[in-house]
Amino acid sequence: MKEFKYTVTDPVGIHARPAGILVKEAKNFVSKITITKGEKSADMRKLLALMGLGVKQGEEVTVQIEGDDEEACAAYIEKFFSENF
Amino acid sequence: MQVATGTKIVNGIAIGKLHIYKAPVYEISEAQAEDPIQELNRFEQARVKVQEQQHALYEKALKTAGEESAGIFEAHELMLDDDDLIDGCKAIMTEQKKGAEYAVREGFDNVAQMFSEMDDPYFQARSADIIDLKNAMLDVLMGNDTDSLQGTEPSILVAEDFTPSETVKLDKSLMLGMITREGSSNSHTAILARSMNLPTLIQCKDISDDWEGKFAILDGYNSCLYIEPTPDLIETLTNKHNEDLKKEALLQELKGxxxxxxxxxxxxxxxxxxxxxxxxxxxxxxxxxxxxxxxxxxxxxxxxxxxxxxxxxxxxxxxxxxxxxxxxxxxxxxxxxxxxxxxxxxxxxxxxxxxxxxxxxxxxxxxxxxxxxxxxxxxxxxxxxxxxxxxxxxxxxxxxxxxxxxxxxxxxxxxxxxxxxxxxxxxxxxxxxxxxxxxxxxxxxxxxxxxxxxxxxxxxxxxxxxxxxxxxxxxxxxxxxxxxxxxxxxxxxxxxxxxxxxxxxxxxxxxxxxxxxxxxxxxxxxxxxxxxxxxxxxxxxx
Incomplete structure (x- = not known):
């Protein structure tokens, strides 16, 4: 399993459009991707659940990736976070 | 003459007839559907159709309003792919044996409510996106004609508020100005007003149905609307409006x-x-x-x-x-x-x-x-x-x-x-x-x-x-x-x-x-x- 932590710097937080693109891209991997903020978690393949976490600027999230392509998947997602959130 | 006030978004004057823009009222049957399989098919067809519509709105907004405003429609398209939303609606049709319209209303309202209960204003405002998608689904399922709501002559549009897809669908050549009862300076109405430089009042609590068809002047400089204004006022504000137009035309010529x-x-x-x-x-x-x-x-x-x-x-x-x-x-x-x-x-x-x-x-x-x-x-x-x-x-x-x-x-x-x-x-x-x-x-x-x-x-x-x-x-x-x-x-x-x-x-x-x-x-x-x-x-x- 791979895991990384990320603190959101985007002024609007994890917002609709990039989140939508992320969800679409996440479906290209087979690994299970879970994002956690505090006590709430969401499946990265579900846009509304991901937005439902309401991640704002300055908040930290933990992303866990588990599955056959977890290396590549984790690298991709981490890069996406740093470029978009 | 009646005077109404609100909060202006852009300066400028609009002169013309008022037109009340009203979204259709949805009457949805709560009765059991005869054939759940048929309802599931109708739901799926409507979903695909609305995704196509959202994609077309994205393309249109990209040309007319820019990347940032267009992005929301791309997000709408993706929201309609959401498994939780789709499964929620499908369960209502298969388990409760309800019609597709009922399933859409309940399923989408649940998600909209989740957003409206969040404490951040950005996420709260997303509930309007879900409602927008719900209405688009219902319009397709019920065969509503939403294209003729705007009327055929140039007018100052009056509405409770405009949803994101309405702001893109509206025929801009027929719009003289906008007046809404709701809306904030971050709302889609305000964004559209600014990008088009269209005289607009939001938070106008005096809006009333009997304004339909009446002659009015929207004075953005003073944040007010004059309904059936006096001849003196018409003359003063028309002159001011003509000056604005002249100045604007001169400046536009200088671009590039x-x-x-x-x-x-x-x-x-x-x-x-x-x-x-x-x-x-x-x-x-x-x-x-x-x-x-x-x-x-x-x-x-x-x-x-x-x-x-x-x-x-x-x-x-x-x-x-x-x-x-x-x-x-x-x-x-x-x-x-x-x-x-x-x-x-x-x-x-x-x-x-x-x-x-x-x-x-x-x-x-x-x-x-x-x-x-x-x-x-x-x-x-x-x-x-x-x-x-x-x-x-x-x-x-x-x-x-x-x-x-x-x-x-x-x-x-x-x-x-x-x-x-x-x-x-x-x-x-x-x-x-x-x-x-x-x-x-x-x-x-x-x-x-x-x-x-x-x-x-x-x-x-x-x-x-x-x-x-x-x-x-x-x-x-x-x-x-x-x-x-x-x-x-x-x-x-x-x-x-x-x-x-x-x-x-x-x-x-x-x-x-x-x-x-x-x-x-x-x-x-x-x-x-x-x-x-x-x-x-x-x-x-x-």
Whole structure:
């Protein structure tokens, strides 16, 4: 399993459009991707659940990736976070 | 005559008939459906159809409203792929044996409610997106015709509020203005109004159904609406409206033209901005670049000292969006009248002459380096310039440049990309800088005259003290001479000299500045085109 932590710097937080693109891209991997903020978690393949976490600027999230392509998947997602959130 | 009031979004006047824009009322059967399989099929067909519609709206918005407004429709398309939403609706059809319309209403309302209960305004506003999608689904399922809601003649549209897809679908050629009961300055209605420069009132609580078809004038300058106005008022406001149209047409003609005098001298007219939210104004007013980006906003909008990453993102957004235009970012100019709690600055007897701007940066090196590293990183994404404020000596400039070079070396070692060439300049806003301009010019790529502080320091007149008004003269010969000396010194050493203070936008001085040889004027975005008009009418050979 791979895991990384990320603190959101985007002024609007994890917002609709990039989140939508992320969800679409996440479906290209087979690994299970879970994002956690505090006590709430969401499946990265579900846009509304991901937005439902309401991640704002300055908040930290933990992303866990588990599955056959977890290396590549984790690298991709981490890069996406740093470029978009 | 009736007068209604609200909150204006843009200035301007709209004259015409009022038209009430009302979304259809959905009457949904709660009865059991005969054939759940058929309902599932209807749901699926509607979902695909609405996704196609959203995609078409995305394409349309991309052309008419730009990338940022269009993005929401791309998100809508993706929301309709959401498994939780789809499964929720399907369960209502298969388990409760209800019709597709009922399933859509319940399923989408559940998600909309989740968003409306969140505490952040951005996420709360997403519930409007879900409602928008719900209505689009219901329109398809029930065969509603939503295209004819707007009517066929030009009118001032009156509505409770407009959803994102309505704002794109509306035929703009038939819109004179907008009035809504709801909405905030961040709502889709307001965004549309600003991007179209359309007279608009929001938060107008007096809206009533019997306004339909009545003649009215929307006066954006005074945030009010006159229904069946008196003849006198019609005449006054029509004249004002015609003046606006004339002015606007003249300025629009100037877009894309150069700032060249009759005898062929061209200067650059740039915009002053305060943050990423001003990018739109720079583009709309056709500024050739940004001559002063006040970086204070990153410090003032933050509860704690902003991180390098946070600053980098903000600078990058501006530099990248405006590339290849030059964006000159002024380093932190905190102190004097701009104070911040987390900086723990002492209260001073004489703050204008006190611990501020570069003086803070040179004594709090880690703080300064965070900003310089963020600026250097952002430079890789466009054409960035760096400007140091409140300079009085050669030593300060050299020290700033040394720290900048140190940051560059660090980033190179970390393998971070930085632009090869970055223009570095200083604000000339103290008499000391004017008198040492020859020495300073040999150290930098440009000068930018900050006329507000230069006037205050040259005339020893406190800017904040209203009692000094009778003594102040914005065209004081000492200030004008200081400007001339600075331009001449700059040119002796082959660097460009601009003006970024209020005086730069003073149209009565434009010719004077041109004769002094100024290379650039950086002004508020709204003044760019009026200034271009003046420059194009000046003949320096006379």
């Amino acid at each position: 033209k150069s700032n060249t005098t009759i005898d062929g001298r061209t200067i650059r007219v740039y915009a002053n901005i305060g943050g990423p939210s001003d990018i739109g104004a720079v583009q709309a007013n056709d500024a050739e670049g940004v001559g002063l980006f006040r970086s204070e906003f990153v410090y003032l909008n933050s509860k704690e000292d902003p991180s390098e990453e946070e600053q980098f993102q903000a600078y990058k957004r501006v530099v990248e969006t405006l590339a290849p235009k030059l964006v000159v970012i002024r380093t932190c100019d905190i102190g004097a009248d701009k104070t911040i709690d987390y900086m723990n600055l002492d209260k001073e007897e004489n703050p204008a002459l006190g611990y501020r701007a570069i003086r803070i940066c040179l004594t709090r090196k880690d703080f300064f380096k965070r900003q310089l590293r963020a600026l250097l990183r952002a430079s890789a994404y466009g054409n960035l310039g760096i400007m140091f404020p409140m300079i009085i000596s050669l030593r300060e400039v050299r020290e700033c440049k040394e720290i900048l070079a140190e940051c560059r070396r660090e980033l190179a070692n970390e393998g971070v990309k930085v632009a090869d060439k970055i223009e570095v300049g200083i604000m000339v806003e103290t008499p000391a800088a004017v008198l040492c301009a020859d020495e300073l010019a040999q150290e930098v790529d440009f000068f930018s005259l900050g006329t507000n502080d230069l006037t205050q320091y040259t005339c020893a007149l406190d800017r904040q003290n209203a009692k000094l008004e009778p003594f102040s003269d914005t065209h004081h010969p000492a200030v004008l001479r200081a400007i001339q000396m600075t331009i001449e010194a700059g040119h002796r050493h082959g660097i460009w000299v601009g003006i970024c203070g209020e005086l730069g936008a003073d149209q009565t001085l434009t010719e004077t500045f041109l004769r002094m040889g100024v290379d650039e004027l950086s002004v508020n975005a709204k003044s760019v085109l009026p200034l271009r008009k003046i420059i194009r009418s000046i003949d320096l050979s006379k």
